[in-house]
Amino acid sequence: MGTALIYDEEMTKYKLLWVDPACKFEVPERLTVSHGALVESGLADRCVSVPVREATDAEILLVHSAEYLEAVKTTPSMSLEDLMEFTLQYGDVYFHPNIYHCAKLAIGASLQLVDSVMTGKVRNGMALVRPPGHHSMHSAASGFCIFNNVAIAARYAQQRHGAKRVLIVDWDIHHGQGVQYCFEDDPSVLYFSWHRFEHQKFWPQLKESDFDTVGKEKGAGFNINVPWNKVGMQNSDYLSVFFHILLPVAYEFCPDLVLVSAGFDSAIGDPEGEMRATPDIFAHLTHLLMNLAEGKVCAVLEGGYNLTSLPQSVCQTVHTLLGDPAPCPANLDAPCKSALESLQCVRSVHRTYWSCLRHAADLPTSCSTKHINTAEGADQEPTEESSQEIFWPPPMKRVFPPTRTAVVLPDDVACPDGCKRWSLLEHPDPQLCLSALVDKMVKNEICNGLVLVPDVSVAMICLAQHAVAALNKRLLVVCVGDGMVPIQGTEDGKTLVVHFSRKESEEQRGKHFITVHLTKGCGDASGFIQAVLSLLLPLGYEYDPGLVLLVQKPDSGVCDSMWRQLTGLLQGLAQGHMLVVMQEDERKHIGPTCSSLLGIAAPSLGQLHSLLPEDVEALERLRRRLTPDWKLLQTTVAEEP
Numbered sequence: 001m002g003t004a005l006i007y008d009e010e011m012t013k014y015k016l017l018w019v020d021p022a023c024k025f026e027v028p029e030r031l032t033v034s035h036g037a038l039v040e041s042g043l044a045d046r047c048v049s050v051p052v053r054e055a056t057d058a059e060i061l062l063v064h065s066a067e068y069l070e071a072v073k074t075t076p077s078m079s080l081e082d083l084m085e086f087t088l089q090y091g092d093v094y095f096h097p098n099i100y101h102c103a104k105l106a107i108g109a110s111l112q113l114v115d116s117v118m119t120g121k122v123r124n125g126m127a128l129v130r131p132p133g134h135h136s137m138h139s140a141a142s143g144f145c146i147f148n149n150v151a152i153a154a155r156y157a158q159q160r161h162g163a164k165r166v167l168i169v170d171w172d173i174h175h176g177q178g179v180q181y182c183f184e185d186d187p188s189v190l191y192f193s194w195h196r197f198e199h200q201k202f203w204p205q206l207k208e209s210d211f212d213t214v215g216k217e218k219g220a221g222f223n224i225n226v227p228w229n230k231v232g233m234q235n236s237d238y239l240s241v242f243f244h245i246l247l248p249v250a251y252e253f254c255p256d257l258v259l260v261s262a263g264f265d266s267a268i269g270d271p272e273g274e275m276r277a278t279p280d281i282f283a284h285l286t287h288l289l290m291n292l293a294e295g296k297v298c299a300v301l302e303g304g305y306n307l308t309s310l311p312q313s314v315c316q317t318v319h320t321l322l323g324d325p326a327p328c329p330a331n332l333d334a335p336c337k338s339a340l341e342s343l344q345c346v347r348s349v350h351r352t353y354w355s356c357l358r359h360a361a362d363l364p365t366s367c368s369t370k371h372i373n374t375a376e377g378a379d380q381e382p383t384e385e386s387s388q389e390i391f392w393p394p395p396m397k398r399v400f401p402p403t404r405t406a407v408v409l410p411d412d413v414a415c416p417d418g419c420k421r422w423s424l425l426e427h428p429d430p431q432l433c434l435s436a437l438v439d440k441m442v443k444n445e446i447c448n449g450l451v452l453v454p455d456v457s458v459a460m461i462c463l464a465q466h467a468v469a470a471l472n473k474r475l476l477v478v479c480v481g482d483g484m485v486p487i488q489g490t491e492d493g494k495t496l497v498v499h500f501s502r503k504e505s506e507e508q509r510g511k512h513f514i515t516v517h518l519t520k521g522c523g524d525a526s527g528f529i530q531a532v533l534s535l536l537l538p539l540g541y542e543y544d545p546g547l548v549l550l551v552q553k554p555d556s557g558v559c560d561s562m563w564r565q566l567t568g569l570l571q572g573l574a575q576g577h578m579l580v581v582m583q584e585d586e587r588k589h590i591g592p593t594c595s596s597l598l599g600i601a602a603p604s605l606g607q608l609h610s611l612l613p614e615d616v617e618a619l620e621r622l623r624r625r626l627t628p629d630w631k632l633l634q635t636t637v638a639e640e641p
């Protein structure tokens with residue numbers, strides 16, 4: 001299934017007609033450079049082009065008032081003076097004779113994308129639109145936004161396509177207060193937003209943008225605000241919030257559709273965001289969402305003002321939506337203290353609503369006095385704009401290996417569609433055969449593979465030795481199921497082993513051999529997925545292996561959908577170079593495993609029963625014990641002595 005791309009140059013045909021420093025950088029070129037980059041890179045041709053349409057009044061009224069709509073309808077015929085006058089009633093936004101038309105196209109584009117995904121015409125997609133939407137409210141324009149594209153898309157998906165639960169991920173650097181207001185008492189729409197806040201000094205300077213606004217009445221817990229109280233946030237800060245807040249909650253929420261308010265002013269170089277996350281991080285943020293809602297992800301452009309990092313980030317997002325392996329998440333740091341403080345605050349206030357956060361720590365002492373620094377913060381100016389030129393390396397070319405998935409199967413087992421059989425014939429010695437397969441991966445001739453072997457323990461040993469010795473690559477071994485794991489994590493750091501098992505974990509064998517023991521074993525998806533999201537993924541991203549070995553021990557008890565989630569999520573590492581090893585009598589797993597290796601989204605795990613307290617407890621304990629060695633496991637600031 002394909003990826004939809006929705007764009008029409010008509011949406012470039014409005015601009016600021018007078019002087020207004022607050023709005024000067026919301027220019028038509030934002031769209032032309034983004035679409036141009038997709039065309040230039042060949043990505044546009046690989047997408048399914050879906051036409052835009054105008055939204056109807058009824059669709060606009062899903063979110064906005066009739067009075068507001070009627071008022072906006074009068075703008076096309078206004079004189080310049082009238083437009084300026086009309087604009088004065090709103091903040092940080094401008095009107096233009098053609099902006100009403102473009103605003104209807106921006107909504108229409110978003111709804112066309114929702115139709116294409118919800119009807120299964122495509123798997124996922126992106127709408128490149130202007131004007132953006134996430135600040136506009138029931139009866140007001142705000143922050144370059146006229147109508148709330150994503151809020152309307154969420155309501156439309158529920159009413160027109162029967163979507164029950166919709167997740168909105170807003171990675172724009174500004175708080176989409178319009179979206180928050182729209183759904184704050186609605187438990188069927190989970191709104192997640194991070195945003196530059198600087199203790200309420202940064203636009204739109206709303207108290208309700210802080211972490212302690214969690215939603216109202218039935219909607220309590222379904223509004224998650226992650227304030228960035230400093231500029232310069234980096235890839236590790238963004239990933240930590242995904243691993244320790246968004247993904248655990250998103251999997252517990254189990255959405256039928258994921259809408260992304262994809263603003264790229266959160267990327268390096270942006271004059272508004274002043275953050276330092278690089279464009280390739282959006283490949284990982286996108287990838288990490290693609291196994292939710294069975295892959296139904298709709299990305300709708302919001303902000304993004306640096307005309308270099310914006311198109312780069314758009315391309316990274318579309319590459320990943322198309323299934324291309326993500327670049328290696330190289331040289332990740334620890335999250336900064338300010339990010340950890342926000343992380344701890346958000347997890348603390350949401351622990352009563354989400355079982356995966358049940359054992360989150362209390363508010364950090366610095367935050368419990370937060371009302372003091374909010375008062376003092378409110379009236380100060382935000383960090384003045386930095387003028388010095390910022391540089392970052394252009395993202396790596398993301399070429400796809402000629403073969404995506406190679407399989408080594410017993411002769412009597414048919415080769416699944418889309419896979420390439422790696423025959424034992426040419427390599428009589430089975431172990432040599434496996435080593436040759438690994439060599440092909442490292443040469444990027446094959447992306448990933450599945451091998452069925454007589455004995456997974458023997459295969460594991462040989463592959464681990466070969467991968468580390470011959471290929472000089474760091475190897476991540478993920479082993480699922482009870483029983484001994486016959487390889488050691490290595491003190492030289494060349495191999496990291498993470499073992500998921502039911503048995504009481506034998507004593508931990510050092511930093512590079514980690515046992516995650518699940519009370520009910522690997523059959524309990526709700527415990528397992530939380531261990532994957534908030535422990536295995538942070539470890540894997542920090543370790544940044546060149547190859548991933550995923551081993552399923554016999555009788556592991558892991559269910560197909562959990563196994564496919566694990567196989568899917570781990571492909572964000574090592575440029576997707578993953579080798580899955582299973583016992584050859586485990587034939588029922590061949591099909592499901594291959595579909596994940598081919599990039600098909602994993603089935604949803606269903607609404608997870610709340611986690612076993614002992615599992616959450618054990619996970620928090622394990623994370624606390626490992627944190628000194630693994631920085632991305634941190635979820636709290638180190639309390640001042």
Ligand SMILES: NCCCNCCCCCC(O)(O)C(F)(F)F
Binds near residue numbers: 022023143
């Ligand atoms: N330094 C000048 C102050 C600018 N204040 C307004 C910022 C609006 C941000 C709009 C956006 O980027 O959130 C959207 F996604 F909606 F486009």
Ligand SMILES: [Zn+2]
Binds near residue numbers: 172173174263302303
């Ligand atoms: Zn923004």
